[in-house]
Amino acid sequence: MMEGIKDRVAIVGMGCTRFGERWDVDGIDLLVEACYEAYEDAGIEPKDIQAAWFGTVGSFSTGQPLATATKLNYIPITRVENACATATDAFRNAAYAVAAGIYDIVLAAGVEKLKDTGFTGLSGAAAAGSNVDPPVPPPSQFALAATRYFHHYGIPYEEGKKTLAQIAVKNHQNGALNPKAHLRREITIEDALKAPMIAWPLGLFDCCGVSDGGAAAIITRPEIAKSMRSDYVLVKGIGLAVSGMQGILQDDYDFVHFPESVNAARQAYAEAGIKDPRQEIDLAEVHDCFTITELIIYEDLGFSARGKAPEDVAAGSFTLREGDLPVNPDGGLKCFGHPIGASGLRMIYEVYKQIQGKAGERQLKKADIGLTHNLGGRPGSFTCSVAIFGR
Numbered sequence: 001m002m003e004g005i006k007d008r009v010a011i012v013g014m015g016c017t018r019f020g021e022r023w024d025v026d027g028i029d030l031l032v033e034a035c036y037e038a039y040e041d042a043g044i045e046p047k048d049i050q051a052a053w054f055g056t057v058g059s060f061s062t063g064q065p066l067a068t069a070t071k072l073n074y075i076p077i078t079r080v081e082n083a084c085a086t087a088t089d090a091f092r093n094a095a096y097a098v099a100a101g102i103y104d105i106v107l108a109a110g111v112e113k114l115k116d117t118g119f120t121g122l123s124g125a126a127a128a129g130s131n132v133d134p135p136v137p138p139p140s141q142f143a144l145a146a147t148r149y150f151h152h153y154g155i156p157y158e159e160g161k162k163t164l165a166q167i168a169v170k171n172h173q174n175g176a177l178n179p180k181a182h183l184r185r186e187i188t189i190e191d192a193l194k195a196p197m198i199a200w201p202l203g204l205f206d207c208c209g210v211s212d213g214g215a216a217a218i219i220t221r222p223e224i225a226k227s228m229r230s231d232y233v234l235v236k237g238i239g240l241a242v243s244g245m246q247g248i249l250q251d252d253y254d255f256v257h258f259p260e261s262v263n264a265a266r267q268a269y270a271e272a273g274i275k276d277p278r279q280e281i282d283l284a285e286v287h288d289c290f291t292i293t294e295l296i297i298y299e300d301l302g303f304s305a306r307g308k309a310p311e312d313v314a315a316g317s318f319t320l321r322e323g324d325l326p327v328n329p330d331g332g333l334k335c336f337g338h339p340i341g342a343s344g345l346r347m348i349y350e351v352y353k354q355i356q357g358k359a360g361e362r363q364l365k366k367a368d369i370g371l372t373h374n375l376g377g378r379p380g381s382f383t384c385s386v387a388i389f390g391r
Contacts, residue, residue, distance in 0.1 A: 004271035008099040009235040010225035011389070013042025013218035016349040019336045020182040022212040027059045027113040030214035031069035034342075035109055039070075042218040043228060049218075050103040051076040055090035055110030056341035057083070058117070066109055083376025084287065085240065086110060087215065087344030088385040092238050094219050104224055111214035112339030138289065139207055141378040143199035146292035148255045150201075153307045161201055163310040164291040165192035168205040168334060171288060174320050175331020177361040182211045183335045206291040211337025215345035217352075231356045236369070236388040237274070239267030247380020260384035261300035261375060268371075268386040269302075277302040278325060281388075282367050283354055285347035287375040288332040297373060298327070301386070320362060329354065329362045340376075344385065347372040351389050 015037025017030050025033075039045060054066040054077055063077030080090040087110035094108040150160040169189055175181040187205055195204035225232035241263035247253040265277070274280050284301070288294040298309040298318070303325055312318065318327040330336070330350040333343065351370030353359045359367075369390040376383045 005095060005099050005238060006236050006271050006273070007222065007234050009095045010220055010222045010232040011217050011235070011348070011352055012220055012225050012228045012232045013038040013044065014216065014349045014352045015041060016180055016215040016346055017213050018180045019211045019213035019339065019346070021115050022113070023115065027111050027214070028065050028069045030111045030113065030212065031066060031109060031216075034111070034214040034216040035070045035107065038107070038216040038218050044105065044218065046070045046072055048105050049075065049107045050105055051097060052107040052109065053078050053080055053090040053094040055080045055086040055108070055345070056112060057081050057086055059111060059113045059341065072107075083383045084289070084338070084340055085344060085374040085376045085383045085385040086341050087346070088348070088372060088374045088387055089240065089344070091217060091345060091348060091387070092240060092385065094217075095235055095238065098219050098221055105218065105220045107216060107218060108345065109214065109216035110341040110345045112341040113212050114210050114337070114339050115212050136378075137199070138378065139199035139202055142290040142292055143202045145255055145296065145379045146201050149292060149296065152254070152256045155310065157201060160310070161193060162189065163295065163313050164202070164206050165189045166313050167288070167291040167294050168192045170319050171328050171332045171334035172205075174329050174362060175335025178331050178335065181331040181335040182209060182337045183331070202290055202292065208289050208333035209337040211339055213336065213339040213342045213346065215342045215349050217345055217348060233352050233355050233389050234391060236390050237268040237271030238388075239264035239271070239386045240384070241267070242383045243377065243381045245381045253380060255379055256296065257306070258296060258300050258375065258379065258382055258384070260382035261297055261373065261386070264384040264386040265301050265373075268388050272388040274388065280369060281325060281371050282369050283329055283351065283364055284325065284327045284371040284373065285330065285332065285350050286327055286373040288328055288334050289338060289375070293375065294327070294332070297375070301371070301373065303327070320364070326364060329359070329364065344372065344374045347374070348387065348389070355389060355391065
């Protein structure tokens with residue numbers, strides 16, 4: 001294997017806006033809010049940034065808004081778009097540029113302003129195709145994954161629905177503790193079970209919301225980071241796996257696991273030296289666009305054995321206080337919504353704060369190694385990023 005990125009890049013500053021219905025600001029305002037928190041956290045000014053990577057899917061078409069927002073004058077800025085993995089891929093590109101020795105200090109930022117679109121789901125037009133693959137709304141796509149999972153493992157509807165409800169309850173409990181979350185209200189199992197159906201068997205509380213938000217990270221090399229602060233956070237590994245639509249084109253695809261998550265995790269684990277993720281990882285921020293997605297991710301990332309994730313959910317293994325591997329301690333997409341260009345960096349922000357011991361009411365007793373995971377697309381055709389961080 002070629003030399004990896006482990007311990008060659010450090011995060012020295014991060015910022016994250018409050019996510020939600022931000023009718024009073026535009027996308028550039030959100031970038032200002034996120035980036036200037038990151039600058040203050042790192043103790044630097046915009047003039048110290050040598051290059052930047054800007055994640056956005058539908059809000060902007062170039063890197064220019066980031067230059068406008070933070071007065072980055074005539075430096076290289078690359079706009080990155082890679083579905084729901086956009087923000088983490090912006091971070092990945094920035095990290096590789098630093099690891100390669102091209103730049104000393106760079107910025108990775110992401111933003112999305114979804115509420116202004118007037119669209120109730122994720123916006124963005126699909127590329128032209130043959131029309132043998134008809135467009136299907138995301139809730140329906142993931143509802144099919146849920147029914148397939150229930151059928152494959154012989155799980156009765158009532159039992160499967162309760163498992164999904166437990167995931168929603170967990171993430172709402174965590175989000176209620178987070179002042180930057182969009183939805184800050186705890187729910188009960190009964191609330192989730194009786195919620196209006198969106199796409200059977202997924203109800204209202206099985207689906208993440210639509211919101212506005214931005215996040216940013218300042219990245220440098222460890223030898224420079226040491227002169228800036230003592231509690232910098234190191235990148236341990238990054239993986240990115242892109243589907244060739246195998247699930248759409250092959251008739252032996254099982255739809256109860258997502259190979260993109262498996263392969264992205266395998267890359268990141270190899271770089272980070274992770275052999276037993278359930279034992280070695282202290283917290284994870286995963287792409288809970290739907291509760292069934294989070295359930296399958298537990299197995300794809302090696303947190304649960306195949307078909308055993310419902311048992312781990314019932315045992316409380318992924319809860320904030322009692323769990324041995326808390327998942328989505330900040331509330332996840334379930335409570336933050338999914339402004340696409342910002343979500344990955346929002347996840348890194350939570351891991352960064354947890355590792356520093358600065359996560360407030362959500363702070364974990366042990367947070368030495370954290371993981372983030374983004375999954376963009378639909379069952380059978382995803383783009384997935386996994387990143388691992390630590391001291």
